[in-house]
Amino acid sequence: MTLTDQMTALKTILIKEVLRFSRIWVQTILPPAITMALYFVIFGKLIGSAIDTSATDGYSYIDYIVPGLIMMSVITNSYSNVVSSFYSAKYQGHIQELLVSPTPNTIILIGFIGGGVIRGLMVGAIVTLVSLFFTDMDVQHPFLTVITLFLTSVLFATAGLINAVYAKSFDDISIVPVFVLTPLTYLGGVFYSIKLLSPFWQTMSLVNPVLYMVNGFRYGILGVSDISIYISLAIILIFIVILFSIAYFLLDKGVGIRS
Amino acid sequence: MSKALQITNLSKTYGNGFTALKGVSLSVEKGDFFALLGANGAGKSTMIGIISSLVNKTSGEVNIHGFDLDTQRSEAKAMIGLVPQEFNFNVFEPVEEILLNQAGYYGVGRSEAKVRAKQLLEQLELWDKRKNMASELSGGMKRRLMIARALIHRPQLLILDEPTAGVDIEIRRSMWDFLKKLNEAGITIILTTHYLEEAENLCRNIAIINKGDIVENTSMKALLSHLQTETFILDLKEPLDALPETDEFILRQIDASTLEVELNKDHSINRIFEVLNTHGIRVSSLRNKTNRLEELFIELVQQSNHDTTQEVSA
Numbered sequence: 232m233t234l235t236d237q238m239t240a241l242k243t244i245l246i247k248e249v250l251r252f253s254r255i256w257v258q259t260i261l262p263p264a265i266t267m268a269l270y271f272v273i274f275g276k277l278i279g280s281a282i283d284t285s286a287t288d289g290y291s292y293i294d295y296i297v298p299g300l301i302m303m304s305v306i307t308n309s310y311s312n313v314v315s316s317f318y319s320a321k322y323q324g325h326i327q328e329l330l331v332s333p334t335p336n337t338i339i340l341i342g343f344i345g346g347g348v349i350r351g352l353m354v355g356a357i358v359t360l361v362s363l364f365f366t367d368m369d370v371q372h373p374f375l376t377v378i379t380l381f382l383t384s385v386l387f388a389t390a391g392l393i394n395a396v397y398a399k400s401f402d403d404i405s406i407v408p409v410f411v412l413t414p415l416t417y418l419g420g421v422f423y424s425i426k427l428l429s430p431f432w433q434t435m436s437l438v439n440p441v442l443y444m445v446n447g448f449r450y451g452i453l454g455v456s457d458i459s460i461y462i463s464l465a466i467i468l469i470f471i472v473i474l475f476s477i478a479y480f481l482l483d484k485g486v487g488i489r490s
Numbered sequence: 491m492s493k494a495l496q497i498t499n500l501s502k503t504y505g506n507g508f509t510a511l512k513g514v515s516l517s518v519e520k521g522d523f524f525a526l527l528g529a530n531g532a533g534k535s536t537m538i539g540i541i542s543s544l545v546n547k548t549s550g551e552v553n554i555h556g557f558d559l560d561t562q563r564s565e566a567k568a569m570i571g572l573v574p575q576e577f578n579f580n581v582f583e584p585v586e587e588i589l590l591n592q593a594g595y596y597g598v599g600r601s602e603a604k605v606r607a608k609q610l611l612e613q614l615e616l617w618d619k620r621k622n623m624a625s626e627l628s629g630g631m632k633r634r635l636m637i638a639r640a641l642i643h644r645p646q647l648l649i650l651d652e653p654t655a656g657v658d659i660e661i662r663r664s665m666w667d668f669l670k671k672l673n674e675a676g677i678t679i680i681l682t683t684h685y686l687e688e689a690e691n692l693c694r695n696i697a698i699i700n701k702g703d704i705v706e707n708t709s710m711k712a713l714l715s716h717l718q719t720e721t722f723i724l725d726l727k728e729p730l731d732a733l734p735e736t737d738e739f740i741l742r743q744i745d746a747s748t749l750e751v752e753l754n755k756d757h758s759i760n761r762i763f764e765v766l767n768t769h770g771i772r773v774s775s776l777r778n779k780t781n782r783l784e785e786l787f788i789e790l791v792q793q794s795n796h797d798t799t800q801e802v803s804a
Contacts, residue, residue, distance in 0.1 A: 236597025243594025324578035332595035333564040
């Protein structure tokens with residue numbers, strides 16, 4: 232397959248993925264916008280107005296949590312798009328359309344991950360727009376903001392694909408988001424600075440990879456972070472390399488998709 | 491000259507220890523219309539799965555139009571169009587979209603794919619349904635959609651795994667005509683089917699697989715010539731009181747006005763009418779008791795099972 236053919240195949244997978252989540256926008260695009268609007272109202276405005284700004288590096292509470300909430304919606308949507316799309320393709324058998332074709336595994340991977348990233352960033356953009364109703368956003372480091380968001384989206388889209396490869400039922404694709412992803416996100420500094428925690432829990436928090444992503448993104452927008460931006464980016468890149476290698480290996484061996 | 495398909499010592503043992511293929515070798519000439527027959531679980535779908543990269547082989551080699559499936563996977567895959575047994579498209583996608591996507595996976599651009607999709611959907615009488623979700627199609631339409639999808643990248647080798655299962659007679663006949671035209675246009679076709687009449691009508695060469703082994707691989711003509719006797723059912727004009735006596739063929743009375751005649755292949759069918767005529771018996775219609783290929787198929791599979799049992803006992 233020539234490089235041009237491979238690009239055609241990649242474009243096809245991306246169009247297919249975007250059409251898939253666009254057709255069901257009421258399930259995929261609308262809910263995060265509504266959920267995040269509620270977060271902004273309840274945590275940001277109502278409860279947030281009572282929180283001392285010394286706990287949030289001098290920013291109002293809503294300003295402090297906006298980056299984390301945008302990041303949370305990007306993480307969730309990037310992950311869930313790939314896990315549900317790839318698992319559905321497995322379940323209905325139409326993953327075979329790709330497996331019989333000459334499309335290389337790297338293109339299949341990039342295509343599915345790309346679909347997750349597009350949805351994640353689209354939802355992130357919508358949530359950002361919603362946040363503008365509640366706060367003014369003055370982005371301190373635009374490039375770092377975009378690159379952190381993009382790389383985090385890639386990371387979780389790849390993780391979603393690995394989950395889908397191993398999933399044997401629809402229960403299996405919801406277990407990780409509910410029991411792993413949500414706790415990691417909530418404990419990853421979305422709603423608080425880890426400086427508020429005891430030294431032990433501060434150290435424990437450093438094991439949570441989501442902490443680096445939320446703080447990297449917060450640094451991009453607000454210019455403040457619990458973690459160095461370089462460490463954040465390095466951690467994200469390392470995770471991407473590891474997860475992409477695992478996903479490629481699984482696809483190449485046909486785990487869960489070829490007998 | 492390379493073959494359309496060349497399989498050498500192909501084996502497959504699944505994770506649960508079940509051996510579906512036991513070192514099978516098979517070749518299919520370019521331009522052939524080839525039948526691959528076998529009972530359920532004989533190994534047909536495993537073989538097709540390996541050829542189309544849906545099943546990992548345990549050992550052996552597969553070569554498609556001169557391309558090795560291990561070392562020239564991309565080129566080999568581009569040669570094949572697969573119509574699987576089970577519906578395996580996204581039922582929530584429109585019909586035309588399914589074809590455009592499949593074309594894209596083979597590197598065919600959107601505008602060229604649209605031209606091809608229109609042509610195929612018209613030929614297979616699905617053009618009116620192009621905007622419908624695949625879930626809205628009838629069973630026969632879904633089968634035709636899978637044929638269109640398998641042809642969108644213009645493969646040289648079309649593999650059909652029970653393409654007419656659950657399809658009514660009228661549509662089945664029109665699918666046969668379509669497949670014959672494809673074959674006449676130069677596409678090699680490999681067909682698995684449980685309708686042996688279908689294989690006899692369409693295919694020039696045949697392989698019979700049983701319990702992971704090829705038990706017969708020859709031309710349809712040569713296989714049918716193995717048949718020593720043929721059995722016919724005769725419907726009579728008037729009820730019969732007594733069977734006429736003859737030693738040229740075996741006569742059995744099924745009911746008052748139906749006869750079964752077992753005729754050796756050395757004898758002419760005309761002799762049946764001559765003998766019956768001399769006894770004043772008039773025939774209103776005649777038909778084969780079973781499909782000729784069906785008789786041979788059962789015979790070969792039973793023979794193979796018997797041989798296996800003897801080997802185990804020994």
